[in-house]
Amino acid sequence: MRKITLILFILTGWLTANAQGPQRKWFEGTVYHTSGEIFDGLISWQPPHKGEYADGDQILYTANEHSEVFPIPYYKIKSFVMGADSFVVSHNVLFKNNPFMIVSLDNPTKLFTVKTAKNGFPLMLNTGGGGGNFGVGVGIATTVGGGTRTTYYYGTNKDNVTKLEKKQFIEVMSDIMADKPEVVAKIKDKTFRYGDMEDLLTYYKTGQMPKRSYDY
Numbered sequence: 001m002r003k004i005t006l007i008l009f010i011l012t013g014w015l016t017a018n019a020q021g022p023q024r025k026w027f028e029g030t031v032y033h034t035s036g037e038i039f040d041g042l043i044s045w046q047p048p049h050k051g052e053y054a055d056g057d058q059i060l061y062t063a064n065e066h067s068e069v070f071p072i073p074y075y076k077i078k079s080f081v082m083g084a085d086s087f088v089v090s091h092n093v094l095f096k097n098n099p100f101m102i103v104s105l106d107n108p109t110k111l112f113t114v115k116t117a118k119n120g121f122p123l124m125l126n127t128g129g130g131g132g133n134f135g136v137g138v139g140i141a142t143t144v145g146g147g148t149r150t151t152y153y154y155g156t157n158k159d160n161v162t163k164l165e166k167k168q169f170i171e172v173m174s175d176i177m178a179d180k181p182e183v184v185a186k187i188k189d190k191t192f193r194y195g196d197m198e199d200l201l202t203y204y205k206t207g208q209m210p211k212r213s214y215d216y
Contacts, residue, residue, distance in 0.1 A: 024060075027083035031061055034078050041067075043082045047115040047148050048098055057100050074099050088112075090158045101158055104201055109176045111154050111201075112161060118147045152197060166194040177204055 029043035044060040056074040059082075079088045086103045090112075095101070098116050105111040154172055155161035164172055173192075174184045183204050186192055192200040199210045 026062075026065075029080060029082040031059070031072060031080045032078040033072075034076050039063075043080060045082060045087075045100065047117045049117040050097065052117075053097065055096065057098055059100075088158045090161075092159045092161065101153070104152070105176060105204070107176055107179070109154055109156060109172075110158075111152060111164075111176055112158065114151045114153060116149050116151075118149055169194040173200070180204060 024044050024046065026042045026044045029041070031039040031041075031043065033039065039061060041061055041063040042065065045057075048057050058071050058073045059077065059080060060069050061072050062069045074089050077089050079086070081087070086106075087100050088103055090099045090101050095114065098114060100114075102113040102115070103110065104113045152164040153161035154164055154176060170187055170190075173187050177183045177187070183200075186203070187200070192203070202208070202210045
């Protein structure tokens with residue numbers, strides 16, 4: 001009995017430390033509110049777990065490291081920039097529980113990245129505050145363990161998209177990146193394959209071949 005109690009005590013402490021500790025990262029960014037207001041400051045977002053929120057998703061916002069933290073639900077966000085990534089909010093019913101999309105390529109046919117969390121231990125922490133346009137009583141969610149699942153979608157806008165499947169990779173990505181023939185050539189000769197999307201995006205944007213693990 002003592003052993004079980006000790007294990008539970010240690011586990012509880014470990015979960016609490018992870019929920020409040022360095023797992024959550026903050027980035028400089030901007031929130032474009034549905035009211036038309038624009039908020040610059042620090043933003044934190046983590047890919048949500050299935051069922052983590054009853055509906056949609058949220059970000060955390062603070063004006064600076066000394067200010068109060070506000071949770072902002074997805075329905076009050078038009079778009080936001082967090083670090084190097086630009087996010088939009090999809091109203092497609094397929095993304096009801098994970099409406100935030102990273103705009104990976106803003107071309108005529110756009111490429112969107114959707115990140116969701118794999119299985120782990122979801123935790124909800126009460127913020128105990130909030131007000132104004134930010135909303136009140138929205139919990140801060142965090143998850144211990146698991147990983148991140150990345151899925152790509154393409155389309156003309158955030159609400160009308162198609163999932164990028166492996167068998168469509170060459171055709172679809174060649175069309176999206178048609179403005180750079182040298183990139184298309186490397187797609188067609190299979191220098192870049194379905195699993196190399198991030199490397200392909202780096203090459204498309206910079207013109208530099210990214211180093212891979214076997215290059216070191």
